[in-house]
Amino acid sequence: MDKVTRIGVSLEPELLDDFDRLVKKKGYTTRSEGIRDLIRAALVEELWGDSESSVVGTITLVFDHSPSVQDRLMELQHHHHANISSTIHIHLNLEQCLEVLVVWGRAKEVQSLADEIIAVKGVLYGKLTMTSASMDRGHDHDHDHGHRHD
Numbered sequence: 001m002d003k004v005t006r007i008g009v010s011l012e013p014e015l016l017d018d019f020d021r022l023v024k025k026k027g028y029t030t031r032s033e034g035i036r037d038l039i040r041a042a043l044v045e046e047l048w049g050d051s052e053s054s055v056v057g058t059i060t061l062v063f064d065h066s067p068s069v070q071d072r073l074m075e076l077q078h079h080h081h082a083n084i085s086s087t088i089h090i091h092l093n094l095e096q097c098l099e100v101l102v103v104w105g106r107a108k109e110v111q112s113l114a115d116e117i118i119a120v121k122g123v124l125y126g127k128l129t130m131t132s133a134s135m136d137r138g139h140d141h142d143h144d145h146g147h148r149h150d
Contacts, residue, residue, distance in 0.1 A: 022034065052108070057130035058102055061101075061125065062123070082105065
């Protein structure tokens with residue numbers, strides 16, 4: 001960090017106590033670290049509202065180990081191959097598999113892929129986790145040196 005600005009935050013005592021417990025549980029050394037991470041997370045979520053913004057993330061699935069489910073999931077993955085960077089497939093037991101897809105692209109494309117895959121009959125659990133493909137949002141773009149981050 002080149003420069004920081006100090007700000008004051010007013011919180012109810014109960015909220016501050018809860019936040020202090022969270023800071024300790026997460027292993028932050030200061031409240032400021034926790035607040036910075038919360039602000040960054042909120043800014044990334046705000047970017048998702050712009051369906052054209054670039055994101056990276058994962059889709060985690062637990063599904064029934066059956067040919068029909070696997071065939072449908074494979075069909076969707078091939079259809080959306082441009083948004084899938086990698087997959088990890090683990091056999092949990094004789095009946096269930098876990099799969100993690102590493103995904104990227106425009107937020108609307110990634111969300112659409114996740115929605116289609118999670119809706120497949122036989123998918124028992126599905127979760128999309130996304131973050132911005134460019135974490136320098138809000139920084140001084142004069143220091144960008146001409147690099148494009150989208």
